[in-house]
Amino acid sequence: MADFEPRIVAFLCNWCTYTAADLAGTSRLQYPPNVRVIRLMCTGALDPVYVSKALLEGADGVLIGGCHPGDCHYQSGNYKARRRIAILHTILAQLGFDPQRVWLRWISASEGQRFADTVTEMVEHLRRLGPNPMRELPMS
Amino acid sequence: MAIQAWLPIEGGDAAGALRKFLAGLLSAGYVDALLVPCRLVGEEAVTPALVESPEALEACEPLAPVMSHNMAVMAGRLTVMDTGRRVGVWLRPCELRALIELTKLHQATLDHVLTIGVDCLGTYEVADYAAMVRAGKQPAELWRGAADGEAVPADGYVLRSACRMCEYPTAASADIRIGLLGLDFPRQVLVESEEPLPVELPPAEVPARRQEVLERVRARRTAERDAAFAAWRAEVPDLRRLAERFATCIRCHNCMVACPICYCKECIFRTPTFDHEPEQYFRWAERRGVLRMPTDTLLFHITRLNHMATSCVGCGLCESACPSHLPVATLFRSVAQSVQALFNYEAGRSLKDELPLATFREDELTDLGK
Numbered sequence: 001m002a003d004f005e006p007r008i009v010a011f012l013c014n015w016c017t018y019t020a021a022d023l024a025g026t027s028r029l030q031y032p033p034n035v036r037v038i039r040l041m042c043t044g045a046l047d048p049v050y051v052s053k054a055l056l057e058g059a060d061g062v063l064i065g066g067c068h069p070g071d072c073h074y075q076s077g078n079y080k081a082r083r084r085i086a087i088l089h090t091i092l093a094q095l096g097f098d099p100q101r102v103w104l105r106w107i108s109a110s111e112g113q114r115f116a117d118t119v120t121e122m123v124e125h126l127r128r129l130g131p132n133p134m135r136e137l138p139m140s
Numbered sequence: 141m142a143i144q145a146w147l148p149i150e151g152g153d154a155a156g157a158l159r160k161f162l163a164g165l166l167s168a169g170y171v172d173a174l175l176v177p178c179r180l181v182g183e184e185a186v187t188p189a190l191v192e193s194p195e196a197l198e199a200c201e202p203l204a205p206v207m208s209h210n211m212a213v214m215a216g217r218l219t220v221m222d223t224g225r226r227v228g229v230w231l232r233p234c235e236l237r238a239l240i241e242l243t244k245l246h247q248a249t250l251d252h253v254l255t256i257g258v259d260c261l262g263t264y265e266v267a268d269y270a271a272m273v274r275a276g277k278q279p280a281e282l283w284r285g286a287a288d289g290e291a292v293p294a295d296g297y298v299l300r301s302a303c304r305m306c307e308y309p310t311a312a313s314a315d316i317r318i319g320l321l322g323l324d325f326p327r328q329v330l331v332e333s334e335e336p337l338p339v340e341l342p343p344a345e346v347p348a349r350r351q352e353v354l355e356r357v358r359a360r361r362t363a364e365r366d367a368a369f370a371a372w373r374a375e376v377p378d379l380r381r382l383a384e385r386f387a388t389c390i391r392c393h394n395c396m397v398a399c400p401i402c403y404c405k406e407c408i409f410r411t412p413t414f415d416h417e418p419e420q421y422f423r424w425a426e427r428r429g430v431l432r433m434p435t436d437t438l439l440f441h442i443t444r445l446n447h448m449a450t451s452c453v454g455c456g457l458c459e460s461a462c463p464s465h466l467p468v469a470t471l472f473r474s475v476a477q478s479v480q481a482l483f484n485y486e487a488g489r490s491l492k493d494e495l496p497l498a499t500f501r502e503d504e505l506t507d508l509g510k
Contacts (some may be wrong), residue, residue, distance in 0.1 A: 048446040049408060049439065056439050069502060069509070078509070079500035084446070086505050087479050087496075091445050094475045096378030104509040133380055 006060040006126035008035040011050070013043050015073040016108050017065025023112030031116035032123040035063065042066070044077025048088045051102060058135035061101045061126045068106040078106070098129065145341035147329040154326035155280065158202040158318065161331070161339065163194040168338035171228035171254050175214055176200045184270035188214045202230065205262060205282045206269035210400035210455050212238035216248035228254040233308040234455035237488020238400040241451040244495050245403045257311020259320040261291040262303030265460055272297065286325035289357040302456020302469045305365035309357045313490070322353030369474040372467065383438050388464040391434055395458035395468050401448040409440050445475050450496045451487045452476035
């Protein structure tokens with residue numbers, strides 16, 4: 001699987017992790033180009049349907065990035081997101097799909113390096129896991 | 141002071157005694173109306189009905205072992221706004237638990253509701269119930285096993301699978317509780333209430349046997365549930381197998397409509413959210429060589445799980461509504477068990493437990509977000 005390039009869909013909050021991704025870019029930090037970023041106002045606004053949709057259509061991983069606990073621009077959106085992702089993880093595990101393809105990470109606006117490191121780490125992790133088994137299904 | 145009383149029963153007609161009891165509540169003005177199961181159109185169907193006149197209770201079928209709709213949804217329709225009326229609602233355990241969830245979801249209120257919870261031995265599918273009536277059978281004979289808590293369906297019929305694995309034979313948190321199991325049915329029907337009742341009833345001493353029978357029913361059904369979950373998990377070890385197992389889903393959305401919990405007034409799958417421009421479908425088909433249509437069938441079920449597994453009460457109406465006879469209830473209940481355990485939540489247990497998705501704790505799940 002040497003030529004396997006994982007595809008990651010990233011849902012990043014406007015105030016922290018999206019800004020961190022921006023900072024990584026403007027700081028010319030190097031990280032793997034395997035991530036497709038979708039900007040949200042808050043991780044708390046992310047319905048699990050979109051994470052599931054990405055996985056069922058063959059994304060190898062989904063990264064959800066938000067403000068550190070206590071730092072949410074909307075007070076508690078990230079705490080609510082955490083519960084939703086915990087539920088999604090439980091459901092995926094129950095259905096025999098590796099929940100470790102879905103990462104929730106807190107990355108603040110100033111942590112460009114942390115964003116680059118997280119993407120690098122996730123790409124390596126997904127390379128080890130191999131392609132998403134749902135990729136071959138004709139969109140179930 | 142809680143009341144425990146016997147319902148006076150003439151000639152072994154427990155259903156008649158219950159009708160009379162309900163009529164008493166209505167005549168005394170204890171409630172303004174009753175939401176109860178009735179046989180109104182033909183003999184084959186029993187559905188929820190809103191009864192204002194005591195005479196109309198002739199059509200009430202309190203012991204018909206059939207559940208066409210989850211009564212909680214009807215109760216929500218009547219109570220979501222205050223009408224100044226107090227309504228008594230006849231509820232099986234799963235219906236009461238659904239009503240508690242709907243109340244927390246702000247789709248019902250209990251402020252002007254008298255909940256009347258009744259013991260349950262299980263229910264037949266609507267079509268089976270109708271077929272039994274047509275064949276001259278008495279579906280309510282299921283209650284013959286009430287004394288021992290044994291639900292023995294009529295020859296050639298089975299109870300709904302959700303009922304066979306339901307570990308809630310009683311509606312423990314109702315205002316008035318009608319006890320039928322572990323007693324001398326049909327000569328004894330127990331009435332329990334926290335508040336004084338408007339009808340005179342002889343006080344009852346509940347035989348210890350009732351508790352033993354209830355424990356036995358719970359144990360037996362829990363074992364059935366665990367066996368069903370284990371078999372299901374072995375049969376569907378991964379998402380790919382689930383897709384195959386649910387391949388005959390025709391996307392009618394019946395499960396969503398029948399679900400008492402599915403709380404979105406407009407389901408995302410009934411909006412154009414996942415309708416795409418024609419060009420997009422061709423691109424997908426080009427990429428994979430073939431594209432199954434309609435798309436997103438598995439996504440529909442997984443999303444419904446994400447939205448309502450925390451509140452699933454296991455009534456099984458999703459499965460009863462499935463034209464492809466898919467084991468929807470087993471899927472949802474087995475997943476719901478893990479999801480609810482995550483937050484030590486039990487759907488329908490109490491109004492005081494906050495909905496897991498409506499609250500959070502700062503110090504929880506710290507190994508999830510890093």
